Amino acid sequence: MAPIGIAILGAGIFAKEAHLPAITALGSSLSSLKAVYSRSEGSASQFAKDAQQSLKLADAPNVYHDGDDSVNLDVLLARSDIQAVIVVLPITLQPSIVRKALAAGKHVLSEKPVAPDVASGLALIKDFDTTYKPKGLIWRVAENWEVEPGFHSAAKILASGAIGKVTSFNVRVVNYVAKDSKWYKTPWRTVPDYQGGFLLDGGVHTIAALRVILPSPMVSLSGFASLNMEHLPPHDTINATVKSADGSHGIIEITFGAPVPSRSQLANNGISVTGTEGWVWIKQEKGKDANGGEQQVFRITIHKVTRNEKGEDVGETEEVVEEPACGVEQELKRFFAAISGSDDGLGSPLGALKDVAWIQAALNSNGLPVDLQKLVVE
Known part of the structure; x- marks a missing residue:
C-alpha cells in the first residue's frame, strides 16, 4: 500500500519535538509528509526545513499559513494528495479545526485533550458519529499515554x-x-x-x-x-x-x-x-x-x-x-493502521472525553x- 499523504497542522514545540521524530522513526513506508500549516509563516517554514532534514526529503513540505489566502488552511485541505492531518494546535482551536478537516474529507488525529470541556467534546463527537464516521473517515485523539x-x-x-x-x-x-x-x-x-x-x-x-x-x-x-x-x-x-x-x-x-x-x-x-x-x-x-x-x-x-x-x-x-x-510513535502507527482498515479501537474520542x-x-x-x-x- 502506498504511504498515506499527511499534513501537520501546528508547528509548535510538541509538533517539532515529538511528532516529527515519531514520523521519522516510523519511516517513509507508512506516511509521506506533504505539508505543514501554522498560523504564522515563520514557524511553518522552520518546521518544513526541520522536516526536510529529519526525513531526508529532496524538497521541503509545502508551507501554509494565515498570512496569505493563497496558501491558507483551506487551500491545504483542498489537496487531493493529502489523506490525513495531524492537529497539534492550542486546545480551544482544536474542535473547529477537527470539524474543518473532517468536512474536507480528511482523516484526523488530533492532540489531547479532545476538547476544552465535556459539553464541547460531546458536541464534536456527535457531529463525527452522525456526519463523518458514516463516510468512512477516521478520527482519533492523540493521547500517547493511552498507548x-x-x-x-x-x-x-x-x-x-x-x-x-x-x-x-x-x-x-x-x-x-x-x-x-x-x-x-x-x-x-x-x-x-x-x-x-x-x-x-x-x-x-x-x-x-x-x-x-x-x-x-x-x-x-x-x-x-x-x-x-x-x-x-x-x-x-x-x-x-x-x-x-x-x-x-x-x-x-x-x-x-x-x-x-x-x-x-x-x-x-x-x-x-x-x-x-x-x-x-x-x-x-x-x-x-x-x-x-x-x-x-x-x-x-x-x-x-x-x-x-x-x-x-x-x-x-x-x-x-x-x-x-x-x-x-504508537499513536501514529495505530492511526495509520486504522486508515488502512485495521482499527484497534485505541485513541477513541469518547475514551479521551472521559479523561476531560x-x-x-x-x-x-x-x-x-x-x-x-x-x-x-x-
Missing part, C-alpha cells in the same frame, strides 16, 4: 491476578513549572482561556494511564482544586479521592504548582496499585536501549506475597519489567461527590 506499552504491560499484570484482587491505588504527579520553562512561555498556556490550565493540558495523561491500567473504571470522585502559584491560573493543583466500579478506591494528586524543583524531584512520582497478594509500582525513568544508549522507559516493579505449602505468608518476591516510552470529564469533575467538586459516568452520557 504506552508500559501501561498496557501493567494492565496485563493486574488482569492476570498476579497481585490478587485490586483493592486500592495511589497516584502522585508533582511538576515544577518555572516562568522560563519552554512550556510555560507558549503564549496560549501563559494566559489559558480554558478550564484547569496545565491540569487539563497535562493532567489528562495521568487519567488516560489509569483508564488503561485499572481493571475497573473510576465511577465517583470527590476532590479539591486550587491555585498555589500565581503564574499558573486558573488552577494548578488537584487532590482527589476516587472509587472504581469494583469497589477499589484511590488517592490522586496532580499538581503543576510545586514551589521549587526539589518538590517535584523528590516526590517519587508514579502510580502504585495494591492488591490482596501484592502491589505494583509504575514510574517513568531513564533506562537503556538495546545498544546501551539512554532512553526513557516505564519501569514496572511487581511485589508479590510468597506463600509456603500451607498457604502462609513467608515473604515477598520482586520482579522488574521495563518498556520503552514510545507513545507518540475526570479533570472537569475534580476542578468543580469542591469536596462533593461527582458521578463520572453521568458526565459523559450523550
Whole structure:
C-alpha cells in the first residue's frame, strides 16, 4: 500500500519535538509528509526545513499559513494528495479545526485533550458519529499515554491476578513549572482561556494511564482544586479521592504548582496499585536501549506475597519489567493502521472525553461527590 499523504497542522514545540521524530522513526513506508500549516509563516517554514532534514526529503513540505489566502488552511485541505492531518494546535482551536478537516474529507488525529470541556467534546463527537464516521473517515485523539506499552504491560499484570484482587491505588504527579520553562512561555498556556490550565493540558495523561491500567473504571470522585502559584491560573493543583466500579478506591494528586524543583524531584512520582497478594509500582525513568544508549522507559516493579505449602505468608518476591516510552510513535502507527482498515479501537474520542470529564469533575467538586459516568452520557 502506498504511504498515506499527511499534513501537520501546528508547528509548535510538541509538533517539532515529538511528532516529527515519531514520523521519522516510523519511516517513509507508512506516511509521506506533504505539508505543514501554522498560523504564522515563520514557524511553518522552520518546521518544513526541520522536516526536510529529519526525513531526508529532496524538497521541503509545502508551507501554509494565515498570512496569505493563497496558501491558507483551506487551500491545504483542498489537496487531493493529502489523506490525513495531524492537529497539534492550542486546545480551544482544536474542535473547529477537527470539524474543518473532517468536512474536507480528511482523516484526523488530533492532540489531547479532545476538547476544552465535556459539553464541547460531546458536541464534536456527535457531529463525527452522525456526519463523518458514516463516510468512512477516521478520527482519533492523540493521547500517547493511552498507548504506552508500559501501561498496557501493567494492565496485563493486574488482569492476570498476579497481585490478587485490586483493592486500592495511589497516584502522585508533582511538576515544577518555572516562568522560563519552554512550556510555560507558549503564549496560549501563559494566559489559558480554558478550564484547569496545565491540569487539563497535562493532567489528562495521568487519567488516560489509569483508564488503561485499572481493571475497573473510576465511577465517583470527590476532590479539591486550587491555585498555589500565581503564574499558573486558573488552577494548578488537584487532590482527589476516587472509587472504581469494583469497589477499589484511590488517592490522586496532580499538581503543576510545586514551589521549587526539589518538590517535584523528590516526590517519587508514579502510580502504585495494591492488591490482596501484592502491589505494583509504575514510574517513568531513564533506562537503556538495546545498544546501551539512554532512553526513557516505564519501569514496572511487581511485589508479590510468597506463600509456603500451607498457604502462609513467608515473604515477598520482586520482579522488574521495563518498556520503552514510545507513545507518540504508537499513536501514529495505530492511526495509520486504522486508515488502512485495521482499527484497534485505541485513541477513541469518547475514551479521551472521559479523561476531560475526570479533570472537569475534580476542578468543580469542591469536596462533593461527582458521578463520572453521568458526565459523559450523550
